[in-house]
Amino acid sequence: MGADTVRIGIAEDSALFRDGLTMQLGRLDVQVVITAGTGDELLAQMARQPIDAAIIDVRMPPNFTDDGLQTAEKLAASYPDTGILMLSQYAELSYATRLFTTGTAHRGYLLKDRVANAEALRDALQRVRQGESVVDDQLIGRLLNHQRHLNKLDDLTPTEQAVLRHMAEGRSNAGIATTMWTSTKAVEAHMTRIFAKLEIPGSPDDNRRVLAVLAWLRGT
Numbered sequence: 127m128g129a130d131t132v133r134i135g136i137a138e139d140s141a142l143f144r145d146g147l148t149m150q151l152g153r154l155d156v157q158v159v160i161t162a163g164t165g166d167e168l169l170a171q172m173a174r175q176p177i178d179a180a181i182i183d184v185r186m187p188p189n190f191t192d193d194g195l196q197t198a199e200k201l202a203a204s205y206p207d208t209g210i211l212m213l214s215q216y217a218e219l220s221y222a223t224r225l226f227t228t229g230t231a232h233r234g235y236l237l238k239d240r241v242a243n244a245e246a247l248r249d250a251l252q253r254v255r256q257g258e259s260v261v262d263d264q265l266i267g268r269l270l271n272h273q274r275h276l277n278k279l280d281d282l283t284p285t286e287q288a289v290l291r292h293m294a295e296g297r298s299n300a301g302i303a304t305t306m307w308t309s310t311k312a313v314e315a316h317m318t319r320i321f322a323k324l325e326i327p328g329s330p331d332d333n334r335r336v337l338a339v340l341a342w343l344r345g346t
Contacts, residue, residue: 165197234260
């Protein structure tokens with residue numbers, strides 16, 4: 127195994143989906159070194175086999191509720207530098223919010239239908255490995271559309287709403303600037319106005335934007 131080989135662990139109770147995901151990762155030159163049907167199995171194998179990132183299904187045995195999130199919380203506590211990419215069939219804000227409650231670095235949340243997009247999967251894994259946050263843009267888009275009646279969101283200009291969407295995806299200022307074909311200084315100015323309008327206080331956390339957007343959308 128080369129020094130630059132990306133080592134991935136998968137916790138997913140569906141053997142068919144697990145095998146398909148392993149094949150997809152193989153095409154991306156990513157090596158799956160752990161496959162598990164439950165979170166406990168993943169954590170047990172990680173004690174013997176180090177990995178760079180874990181892909182974890184939200185709903186797994188034995189309860190099929192928040193078992194994957196419980197696994198992610200244990201993994202983050204024991205292996206804080208390991209990337210965590212949660213996969214879910216459900217665009218549920220409570221799941222995404224809980225994932226980022228105790229920290230945002232090295233964590234991501236994607237809908238399962240996105241893993242068929244090799245580039246999206248590669249980008250998400252790379253970003254969580256590097257310590258960034260990833261939130262599925264489909265999830266953010268649905269939530270923003272659902273919340274458009276709120277006065278605070280209505281106060282944002284279309285450009286500010288676009289910046290907010292990209293912030294929630296975990297993109298850096300430079301990344302937002304590139305995506306929107308503008309300058310980093312312009313993005314920073316939009317961000318200042320967004321936080322002022324939404325009454326969101328500052329924080330030394332580099333990924334505070336993800337937490338702020340999720341907390342505001344949750345209504346807390």
